Amino acid sequence: MVKVEFLGPIGKAAMEMEANTLADVSAKLKEDSSLTAWLDKCAVALNDTMVNDLSTVLKDGDRVSILPPVCGG
Amino acid sequence: MELYHGPLDTKEIFGRWLDEQAESNYGAYIPFVGTIRAEDDIEALSFDIYEPVLQKWFDEWQEKAAVLGAVVKMAHSIGDVPVHTSSYVSAVFSPKRRVALELIDAFVEDFKANAPIWKYDVKNGERIYAADRSTPMDGAGLLQ
Numbered sequence: 136m137v138k139v140e141f142l143g144p145i146g147k148a149a150m151e152m153e154a155n156t157l158a159d160v161s162a163k164l165k166e167d168s169s170l171t172a173w174l175d176k177c178a179v180a181l182n183d184t185m186v187n188d189l190s191t192v193l194k195d196g197d198r199v200s201i202l203p204p205v206c207g208g
Numbered sequence: 209m210e211l212y213h214g215p216l217d218t219k220e221i222f223g224r225w226l227d228e229q230a231e232s233n234y235g236a237y238i239p240f241v242g243t244i245r246a247e248d249d250i251e252a253l254s255f256d257i258y259e260p261v262l263q264k265w266f267d268e269w270q271e272k273a274a275v276l277g278a279v280v281k282m283a284h285s286i287g288d289v290p291v292h293t294s295s296y297v298s299a300v301f302s303p304k305r306r307v308a309l310e311l312i313d314a315f316v317e318d319f320k321a322n323a324p325i326w327k328y329d330v331k332n333g334e335r336i337y338a339a340d341r342s343t344p345m346d347g348a349g350l351l352q
Contacts, residue, residue: 143256143326144337161351175352178345183260187347201351202258204342207284207325208242208296208316 137197139164145173145203157181158189160199178202209266210283211257215293221283225299229279234301236308240316242296244289252290252330253338261324269315278302280315284323288330322346 139160140149147169154160157179164170179186180200181193193199210221222239229237244253266282273280282298289295298316302308322345328335 142258142324144328144339157350164351175349176344177351178348179350180261183264185261185264185345185347187350189350200258200261202261202324202345203326204339204344204348205321205323205325206327206338206342207255207319207323208327 136195137193137199139199139201141201143203143205145170145177145201154193156189156193157186157191157199160193161189164201173201173203176204209263209281211259212283212285213287214285215289216283216285216295216297218294218297221297222299225281225301229301232279232301234279234303236302236305237299238305238308238312239299240297240312241294243294244291246291248329248331250291250329250331251333252288253295254288254328254330254335255285255295256326256328257284257286258324265323269318273300273302273311273315276302276307276311278307278311280311282319284325 136151137154138149138151141147152163164174180202181191182198218241269280279301285295300308300312321343327338329338
């Protein structure tokens, strides 16, 4: 199981899912209509390191963070 | 990197950073202050921060600065920050001015684009995500 958490304004509770790669996470999140407006704008971190590859392999206990558009300062 | 709840005490922070580097032989110290402007009837801005990724982002900038013989510093607010107070300060120390001038520009611009911080307008006590002023981070859209 991996844990997927939604940061900042997304305002959605974390979820746990079976996933072997980030592509599996993508497929599951695309089924959730509450995320439709967010996924194309969000970046992704795996265990607090930013990632850019859907084929990234996940292992049990991994934590995937979904980061919406930012505006510090 | 320093995070505070509420507005920043900019004079204390800048004075302390200056004191800390007083004997470091840096010829240039360039501070940047971000102040909350009164516009669109806001009472305050409010901020969420994801600290683990912010710390990594900042650590990478410290390494880039070190290659140039420079030091970068930053402080940011968490939660509500009223208009006419400050939510963000940063600074660069370097041996000579040109490195510091270029580094503060690059550092502040990348901060706006990639620091994991979310901004909300506060109106009538309600937090409203500043979606139209926010920028997708590098790599956004991976899961779409």
